[in-house]
Amino acid sequence: MNLIFSMNIDRKRMSKNILLLILVLLFSQRDFAQTETNRIISLQRQGQNIPLQVKDAFPYHLSIIDPINYQATWQLAPGHYLYGHAFEFRMIQGQNNLELPLEFELPMGVTKKDQFFGNVLAFYDNISISLKLPAVPLPEARIIIEYQGCADWGFCYPLQSDLLMLSP
Numbered sequence: 001m002n003l004i005f006s007m008n009i010d011r012k013r014m015s016k017n018i019l020l021l022i023l024v025l026l027f028s029q030r031d032f033a034q035t036e037t038n039r040i041i042s043l044q045r046q047g048q049n050i051p052l053q054v055k056d057a058f059p060y061h062l063s064i065i066d067p068i069n070y071q072a073t074w075q076l077a078p079g080h081y082l083y084g085h086a087f088e089f090r091m092i093q094g095q096n097n098l099e100l101p102l103e104f105e106l107p108m109g110v111t112k113k114d115q116f117f118g119n120v121l122a123f124y125d126n127i128s129i130s131l132k133l134p135a136v137p138l139p140e141a142r143i144i145i146e147y148q149g150c151a152d153w154g155f156c157y158p159l160q161s162d163l164l165m166l167s168p
Contacts, residue, residue, distance in 0.1 A: 068133040079152045084121030086148035093141035103132040137166040
């Protein structure tokens with residue numbers, strides 16, 4: 001009987017401790033979000049640059065031209081550029097998830113002296129790349145889109161690798 005009574009007390013204590021921990025975590029996250037917002041506002045007032053989220057710096061979309069021709073189009077944020085050497089496109093399909101490289105040709109870019117890679121081919125503003133699939137995609141086919149870029153003021157983003165479903 002004492003053992004059962006003791007277990008009930010321990011469960012009540014544990015429940016109270018878990019509830020207390022959840023409340024502490026909830027309030028600390030709210031305070032952290034407010035602190036981060038205040039930090040960003042402070043940096044902006046001081047004229048310091050703040051990196052954009054990748055999706056805001058390098059938004060893009062994939063368009064279907066015909067069953068084997070697609071077009072990837074980026075609309076870069078002002079002061080941001082993409083590296084020509086970082087583009088890579090692959091299609092994944094079949095039971096073995098075979099990765100097949102896509103044919104693509106980059107448009108005219110500008111040569112830029114980059115602090116990390118030296119002289120590079122860079123793309124500003126809008127860039128459209130025509131992609132040719134090696135075969136008509138099956139219903140479960142996916143595409144891997146890889147790219148990397150920087151902000152002119154010196155912040156560089158890590159290599160991005162997105163996996164999207166292809167529509168046959």
